[in-house]
Amino acid sequence: MEHYNMNLTLKVWRQKNKDDRGQFETYQVKNVSSEMSFLEMFDILNEELIREGKDPITFDHDCREGICGACSMYIDGRPHGPWHANTTCQLHMRAYKDGDTIVVEPWRAKAFPVIKDLMVDxxxxxxxxxxxxxxxxxxxxxxxxxxxxxxxxxxxxAFANAACIGCGACVAACKNSSAMLFVSAKVSHLALLPQGDPERKDRAINMIAQMDKEGFGGCTNTGACEAVCPKEISISNIARLNSEYLRAGLTIDK
Amino acid sequence: MLNSRIPAGPLEDKWTDYKGHCKLVNPANKRSIEIIIIGTGLAGASAAAALGELGYKVKTFCFQDSPRRAHSIAAQGGINAAKNYQNDGDSVFRLFYDTIKGGDYRAREGNVHRLAEVSANIIDQCVAQGVPFAREYGGLLSNRSFGGTQVQRTFYAAGQTGQQLLIGAYQALERQVALGNVIQYSRHEMLDIVKIDGKARGIIARDLVTGQLERHFGHAVLLCSGGYGNVFYLSTNAMGSNVTAAWKAHVKGAYFGNPCYTQIHPTCIPVSGDHQSKLTLMSESLRNDGRIWVPKKQGDSRRPSEIPEDERDYYLERRYPAFGNLVPRDVASRAAKERCDAGYGVGTSKQAVYLDYAAAIERYGKIECRKLGIENPSADVVRKQGVAVVKEKYGNLFDMYEKITGENPYEVPMRIYPAVHYTMGGLWVDYELMTTVPGLYALGEANFSDHGANRLGASALMQGLADGYFVIPYTIGNYLADDIRTKPIPTTDPAFEAAEKEVRDRIEKLMNIKGKQTVESFHKRLGKIMWDKCGMARNEKGLQEAIVEIQQLKKEFWSDVRIPGGINEMNPELDKANRVADFIELGELMCKDALNRRESCGGHFREESQTEEGEAARDDNNFQYVAAWEFKADSQWELHKEALEFEVAKPSQRSYK
Structure with missing residues (x-):
């Protein structure tokens, strides 16, 4: 793999706290190596901001191995950026070239209020x-x-569905901010196993009720969630969730 | 001498006898007893769930935004259990013996035997929770083998076993939250322990979103806060993993056990440049099928595919024919370092060796073709079938490698190099997992107890869940039974006020330094000192230099660190500064401990103590003890020793040849 360096323009959402209105700020980042990860590029920018006496950009991240589900950047209109089946922390700078402009926002959903900058609740x-x-x-x-x-x-x-890392990219990608992919992955994981069978009716009904209560939207089958899911959770789970929910509603003895 | 309070009697009866005789707390009394748990990884989440189920009032704290993100989630390879499902000679005794031997005879027999005993219950528990372990076509559980063992006892879920186990424990924890038995505090960091009459009675925590300090009372406090590998800056730990909770406990009287025992994992993706923020592990399970090699010629710059078979040095198979590529981690790491230091390293940095899957792909391909009845398959067909098998077993790991390096590991061998991964050292605890502070416990990686000087693969998950699900529910009752008359202590108590003031003063002091250098730059410098002088190989001169350099760094930190932002707001730089300040103090203690231990054992390799063949030479006459350090004052510690006695697994020079 050829290595190269690049200069980039970043437009990043800055918001002091949940009550602040927020706005985009533009930053120039120089000499970014194609071998860096996307978050390492942010580390370097933050180091510079601190040296200049400015407030660094707050973002969620932890394992940086694509498994904890903490990182959550909405990059050029797509959760976790341009690569397929990927998390922000595993996005590497060879996805970009010299002179590119990158727009970075937090997840946007009523049920995920912004805490600060790119960090949401x-x-x-x-x-x-x-x-x-x-x-x-x-x-x-x-x-x-x-x-x-x-x-x-x-x-x-069951394992394929249990692979969900709870990052929320599905919600961020959905025009309705629906959490159906997340809920369907968990309901499917447990419904597919004999151990999960005794509680499957209550589970489907109660999890859907809580999802609605939290303010997530409904599903209109656009498939945006599946397209951005870093763990490739299949949208067919939503069909399974719907059938679990329907069957539970029709047959529950309560 | 420290008393580990290991029950008397034959090894295999100790835990059963203990459980039969320990004190119990009746259900009505449990309802009025409060327990604080710091950290929600495998140890913390499982303890919180189990104690909540028993009826205790539990509070959990984690710095992440959800308990499910604790770093146990990143464990890849698997979890050991002495189930002997494979009929290949496994037993509780063998798991016990492998663990003691793998730990280079520096762990307690009693603890390790208990761990092996409860290992089988863990698998039962996890399956019942819906953890989707890998299965065979008959519907039964599948196993694989890991380093340092000759049986197949590792249960796994592709390359994300940690995630699946943690989600199981997290779900059990969330169930207890829903039932009202546990209150969970996310984005909170513990910044001090509160002691009243010598006992741990609560904590001071900081809400990381608002910056507010909070006081919480508990009849007992459990530290399940993980390891301290990030003292090296670059490690396979998560960015937020830190020693702060354990360090605060240490300063308040909990002894620190064997701080110098760190595990350098042999198979990680090599460092690519100065920008590097962390290192990524490639699971040890890859050594099941991958072969490790370097060119036989020094400085060979040919592409791996251009190097013919007879010009490759499969150095692990050459040096250790009995275990080959599956030698324990410390042995494999040192062997890689030895080859690279001698000039045989590969890649641009020359600090890497190859982990090659070509042979495995061919072997699996041939088996598949036989299964499918394909006669005289072409090399392409064999390869295609073989790649499919490897993909199913290790697909997510190969994908991860490609994302990070831009190279396709199905085509070219992976480049790997050792990296800091796990810390066997930790807070000293007795058999009941209690530290030297009454009522203060340490579980999982945060304690020092079960892995001696080197941990075998797939044993960390086992220990975390053993401590949380099956040990602490018994041992904590033995302490709390005497505490049922203690009413909750109001957090207006002077001890809480004093502890909060101490925390507040320290935060203000940090913020008021207003220096020039960033927190990150200090952390990087500390990491470099530790890696160079207290890393894979240590010597007296280097360690003495490191201590001086760290003391210097500490002075500089406290006079020149720059932390932007304010106190009463979300301020990740301040959180980091708090942690790095503790890492600096810990680094000094680690070097002191490494300096004191003039022997090589497990992950601790003292250059002055090696055999003629360059293997680690242990010194049982002088160092068959646990080093437990008591904090006295700034940069001052007193060494206490716990002698290790081996009644069953008699120490011998470890041989994997």
Missing amino acids: RSAFDRIIQSGGYISVNTGNPVDANAIPIEKDKADL
Whole structure:
């Protein structure tokens, strides 16, 4: 891979706190190496801002390995930037060339209020999980792990849905700010496993109710969520969620 | 001498006897007892869930925006358990023995045996929670092997086992939140322990969004705050991973055990430049199928594909035929460093070795063709089939490698180099996981207890969940049973006020320095000192220099650091400054500990102590002890020793040949 350096123009959303109106600021970043990650480019810009006595840009990040789900930048109109199946932290600067202008915003959704600059509050996702995204089993209760065989294909599919990192890109990409992909991944993960079966009706109903309560929008099947999901969670899960929800509504004995 | 309070009796009966005789707290009393848990990784989340289920009133704290993002999530390879599902000779004893030996005879037998005993329960628990482990076509669980073992006992979920286990524990935790048993505080950082009458009775935490300091009472406090690998600046840890909670506890009286024991993981993506903010691990599971090599010729600059088979040095297979590419991490790391230092390294930096999948792709391809009945397959067909198998096993790791380096690892061998990954050292705890401060516990990577001087792969997840799900629920009752009459102490108590004032003064002091250098630049300089002088190989002269350099750096930090922004607002630079200040103090202690330990053991390689073949030479006569350091005053510590006794696994020179 050839390495090269580039100069870039960044337009970054700055917002002091949740009550501030916020606005774009423009920055020039020089000598960015094509080997850097996108966040390392922000590190360098922040170091410069601090030296100049200015306020550095606040953004969420932690593992920088694409797995914790903390990073959340809306880059040139796309959550996590131009690469397919990728998180912001794994985006590398060889995606860009000298002279490019890059626009960076926070996730924008009513249920994800901005805390500062590019950092948003995603605690709504925790509350959705609290409403039913688990299997009720106390520590020490279980039977032997191999007591219930699970069809490999089903286990693999459950795993594919459990791969969701809860970053919220699906919500950010959706014109309705719907959280259906996130909720459907969790409902599918647990509904596909025999262990999740006893609670599946309540789970589907309660998680949807909490999702609505948090202020996420409805799903209109545009598929934007699937297109940007860093873990390639399939939109077919939304169909499964709908069927789980319908069936639960029709058959629940409550 | 420190008392580890290991129960008497035969090794295999200790834990059973303990559980049969420890004190219990009845359900009605549990409801009025409050427990504070710092950190929500595998240890913290599992402890919070288990204690919430028992009926205690629990509060959890994490600096991330959600408990689910704790760095346990990044663990890739797997989790060990002595299930012997593969019928290949595994047992509780063998897992115990491998762990003691892998730790180079520097861990406690009692703790490690308990860990091996509860390992099987962990897998049962996780499966019941819906953790989607890899399975065979018959529907039963699949296993693979990891370094330092000769059986297949590692359970896994592709290359993201940590994520799946953490989500399981997180979901159990969120269930307890929903049931009202746990209150969770995210974007909060613990900045001090509050002690009353010598016991841990609460914490001072800072809300990272508003900058406000908060006081929280607890009958007991559990530190599940992870390891301190970020003292090296570059490590595989998350950017936010820090030692602050453990360090505050240390300053308040908790001894620090074996701080110099750090694990340098052999298979990480090499450093690419000065901009580097962290290093990325390539799972140890890759050593199951990958072969590690360097050119036989020094400074060979040919492309890997141009180097014929007989001009390649598969140095691990050559030096350690019995374990080959699956030697423990410390051995593999040192061997890579040795080759690179001797001038055989590859890549532009020459600080890398190859991890090659060509042979595995061919081997799997041939098996697949046989399965599919393809006769005399062409090389292309074999390759295609082989790539598909490798993709299923390791696909996400290969994708990650390509994103970071821009190279396709199915086509060209990966370049890897060792990087700081895990810290075996941590707060000293007794058998009950209690530190030297009564009521203050440390679980998971935050304690020092189970891995000795080197941790085997797939054992960190095991220990975190063992401590949280199956150990602390018993041992904490033994302490709290005497505390049922203690009413919650109001946080207006002078001890809370004093602790809060101390925290406030320190933050103000930091903000008022208004110097010229950024927090990040100090952290980088500390990391360089630590890596150069307290890294993969240490010697007396280097360590003495490092101590002086760190003391110098500390002075400079406290007189010239620049922190922008204000106190009562979201200010990540201030959060970082708080952490780096603690890392600097820890760095000094690590060097002191490394200097004191004039032997090589596990991850701690003292150049003065090696065999003629360059292997690590342990000194059991003088150093068969845990070094537990008591904080006395700034830059002053007193060494306490806990002698290690081996009744069952008799120490021998580790050999993987």
